[in-house]
Amino acid sequence: MPRQTPQPSTPAPTTALRQRLAELRGPAVPPHPLDARALAALAANPGCERRALLDGAGVDKAALAAALGSPSAFGQSQFAFVRGNAFEAKVKADGGTELLRLWCERTGCEPPAADDLSLPELSAAGPEGRAARTALALREATAAGGWSLLNHPMLALEVAGSPAYLEPDAVVVQPDGRWTVVEIKSFPMIDDSADAAKVGAAARQAAVYVLALQRVAERLPGAEVNHSVLLVCPKDFSNLPTASLVDVRKQLSVTRRQLARLTRVEDIAAALPDGTTFDLERPADELTAAVESVDAAYAPDCLAACELAFHCRERARAAGAVQALGRGVRGELGGLTTIGAVLAAAESDADAPTGSPAGRPAGETDPTVAALRRAAALRAEALEAAACR
Template sequence: MNALDTRLAALRGGTPPAGFSARAIAGLTANPGCARRALLDASGADKGRISARVGFPGRFGQSTFALARGRAFEEQVKADGAAQLLALLRERLGLAVEEAAYLPLEDVGEHTGREVRAAHTANLLLRAARDADDAGTLFDHPMLRLNVAGHTAYLEPDLVAFQVGGRFHVVEIKSFAVVDGQVDSEQVTAAAQQAAVYVLALRELLADHDLDPEAVSHEVLLVTPANFANTPMVSVLDVRKQLAAVRRVLTRMSRIDSLLEALPEGVTLDLALDAEGNPTRDPAELSAALHQLPARYRPGCRAHCELAAFCRDEARRADSLDVFGPALGGMLGGVDTVSAALALADGTRAPADDEVEIARALRHAESLRCGLT
């Protein structure tokens, strides 16, 4: 274990390290300026358990119903050697169905460990990338690796399609419906962010073996149900913007030592698990430790981070405008707190020279709110 690992382990404490998923890496791009999240994720701390221990338990992620629906839809399109999917991809990618093969990579004989699966996946994908053969292959549940803050993250895309002509496409299968061509943009954005992580992992695999990383397309194929039936349809997502965001976040994670440097000596998020694995750490002490890690709360955190309730409460107590997001903070210029903005709005605080315009706008908004105009 190197010095950085030792310090990250000390920050995490005795809890086993949580792995990085593509969803977690994508979540980092949603609030790249948050040192708290970067430190917790780099150390492998369990954000959900920490949040519960400091008094903010809560369900995070998809509901059981949504997960079950997602699994059922995925099984449907992958049934019979991915027959439905192949039919769709033939149209989109020009795959000759009679030539295409379907390769499930969920386990490797009796070996289902991540390392063995990742090595097996890498062998097959590299062989496919080097092979001039035109035959397309669908690689189902490959295990990819990505270096995050010096650690190996193991990622498992729904599927990677190898197109005729030697180009890989990541396929994401999601169960949210596209109704009359309309989709929930938040869900599509989340799918694109996640797929960008897979594209990057695949590109790095090729680059590490002197192959052209651009052989992995930035166009991701999103398979969703059409309308209210379960008939699958394919949409193409361009994930170049998301790829750039993931790269920026990973660069920041690679400089995690500078964030660690700024922490007070001895700060730890150790849950002090007992023999049964239950946390025994004093919640007030743990909460105080968390406050030592600088956060940058945004309303979007609620969709991406297990600590959102804790951080929102912290921002509210600090009277911070962060609870309303960066757009409002930008509009209010140098006004830093909620109470300062309210006092300017109701006229109980005289504006400084550089606040006159903002104060006028706030008073106007307040008068509209009170129905006085």
């Protein structure tokens, strides 16, 4: 595997930006910490300025959604949490030998003997101490040139000037100096394949860990981070673990680009009206106006990833925005951005050419409008035929 080129670090925000972000969340409010799930959700919807600004400022979106009158049910159920913990304990039993067996089975290497596997102690005071202890363990394991398994290491990644502390399930260090992120999920892998949406979400989350791990590897000669992660899931309908290698280079690129964009949230903040704040002590109408002053890119997928999704959905429906129907529908409709405009185009005179919202020359019918007219005509024919039977 070729050695990776170190990625340039994103610039640290200025003092003025940090003060502006503090004003946005409330001067006395500490920044809400970001985790891997939140960073992965950012990468999944990079066009949402609202989420970028709120996460960059460290606003507690769950508390904000409750203050707006649209509390979120976002989160993992207690049953799923317990089941996931039980499965992870099974995968890591016997000192990680089962996990290493799965890794070697997928990569074709010889599994190490139990005595040849190092299990570093990573406990320390606070997330900063744990992140420092993890970096030291990675350095020692790479220098030793043996097998090592880091259980729940702590990684630090700077996001908009504030450290985000991330905790992958495990990291495998190989004798050749390669580091691999292990992601353990409780959804099933049936016939060596799993639900594509769940795998995609896991890949985006793992890409955040890979990015943070790369920041550590850049400072260690001979270290290399694998761009494929080991995804471990229950096999078929049993509780037996199976694994698959998932290439996260695409997700890694999107995540890196989105996090770099977060360091420039001053561009979004500068466009806000004077006095805008998301301080939860402000009245609900002021909070609503502040939130609405930042553009959102709502899609039904947000319901599974963002605490403000119910608020944004309500606003999108009230405005008749086609994005409430999904990104696929939004993309097909081109410049027609509201349901009213779509219905008007479909019901317009089929003999009258219609210019597109993008400025199509007069007299030329927009292909989207033509398709809508055709669909409306076919529907009318089908209803007429059904009424005659």
